[in-house]
Amino acid sequence: MSLVTSHSPHGQPSLRTVQVLGGGSVASSAHVRSLTAGLVARGVRVTVCAPVEAERAYDFTGVGADHVHVPRSSDPASVAALRAACTDADLVHAHGLHASFRTALALGGRRTPLVVTWHNRAHAEGARAHLLRMLERRAVRAATLVLGTTSDLVDRARRSGARDARLAAIALPGRRPALDPEDPDRLPPKILAELGALGRPLLLAVGSLDRHRGYDTLLDASRAWCRLEPAPLVLIAGEGPLRAELQRRIDAEELPVRLLGRRDDVGELLAVADLALLTSRWESRSVLVQEALHARVPLVATRVGGVPELVGDAAELVPYGDPYALADTVVRLLGDPARREELAEKGVRQAASWPTEDETVAQVLSVYDELTQPRPLS
Structure with a gap:
């Protein structure tokens, strides 16, 4: 049973989601801001857990989200801050490898649905590459669903043990208008x-x-x-x-x-x-x-x-x-x-032919709806 008491513009109890961002590349940070704006506009309550530097750069609160400062570190204090922010969330959505690993630690044995989006692949060599593979496996196996921005990322998630992995619709947020070559x-x-x-x-x-x-x-x-x-x-x-x-x-x-x-x-x-x-x-x-x-x-x-x-x-x-x-x-x-x-x-x-921001938000909302519907008792 959800403890959410706020309501959407349609009078239905609103979904509460937590978006988790690590250090964040430019692409993933801009995507989270775009997604947050679209979700808020559709009546979804959004909390963005990200370093304060990301909030300064992308102004998640400016598009209607609550922001909770969670450092990029996976130390116990950061994990505890993330765990507290996820309390009573209907769904948690982590973006990137480090964010998804920390979120898996924070949620522990909770039954809160966890969506992980892989925007890119981490690059490393030697022992660090082995460590990253371990983090990948831990993160995708904890996820209810992994969304990959490319087909090969979806395949990689499946090989790493994801229960469900799908191709994500990802728009290019905040694009400048095309320049006129005749200008x-x-x-x-x-x-x-x-x-x-x-x-x-x-x-x-x-x-x-x-x-x-x-x-x-x-x-x-x-x-x-x-x-x-x-x-x-x-x-x-x-x-x-x-x-x-x-x-x-x-x-x-x-x-x-x-x-x-x-x-x-x-x-x-x-x-x-x-x-x-x-x-x-x-x-x-x-x-x-x-x-x-x-x-x-x-x-x-x-x-x-x-x-x-x-x-x-x-x-x-x-x-x-x-x-x-x-x-x-x-x-x-x-x-x-x-x-x-x-x-x-x-x-x-x-x-x-690429997805628009509206199409990206629509796909994500469809996934959220699917994962938060009550399941019949067996």
Whole structure:
């Protein structure tokens, strides 16, 4: 029996859900905010358990949720705070591996339905990779249902012992309107001048400077572009532990690459890019991929994870870790305006096939309804 006493706009007792977010990637944090706004608008009571930094960045309370500060740590105090926040919840929804593991610990033997969404795959090597696999198994086996943002994540959850695993509808929240390529202000000279890109092709990669992003392959490939006239400039927007190592290579080899650090103007950078590049070892629903297709920017990406499923035939796909294939594809596209325009058109059509935010909320509500219905006594 639910202890909830508030009511939905339709006069029925409202569902109380707890959304649990760990450190949270940009994609998962934005998704939780979008989902929270949609649920609240439909009469669902939502508590978001997340670090206070996530609340400052995404303002969950601004869309009608209650926020409870729960640090990313799995120490006993954090688990106890999460357990208290989940008291009397009708359903708990955890996003990401660390959040789902902590939630499984917090719920213990409670019969509260637990939904886990896997937005991405954790990356690690050696002993840490083994630990992550153990966390995955513990989390998915505790879940009533696992939602994966890509088919291979759904398959991975099933192999890890999930009782029920399904493909999730995930929208790209808060997307900027597509830029008009005929707009003369689309290519602001000031931005191009600041980037040192006046009169030369611009190639954009976005993502943390971590090993799994494949930036070593990108630097290898950039050598081939030096022979073009004018030589393209590669911009990498992101920050991370490999910055010093990558910068040393760029300087020593005089590569046409600039590390921009963390940026909040990726939309504007895409507006001036000739190509978008994704060189990762694995991705699910890459934000860069989605933004590039929406913005009519031709994309070259590695054929990994959920990327082929996401882009269909609207991008050029290359093997991971192959600088020659990457370099050849980029050179070919830069010399073929007709193919770039074809990819731009296909990208817009492919983006139109992706779930909307309303469709994402509707699927989640359907799942919540299914899992919270009283079950007949056997």
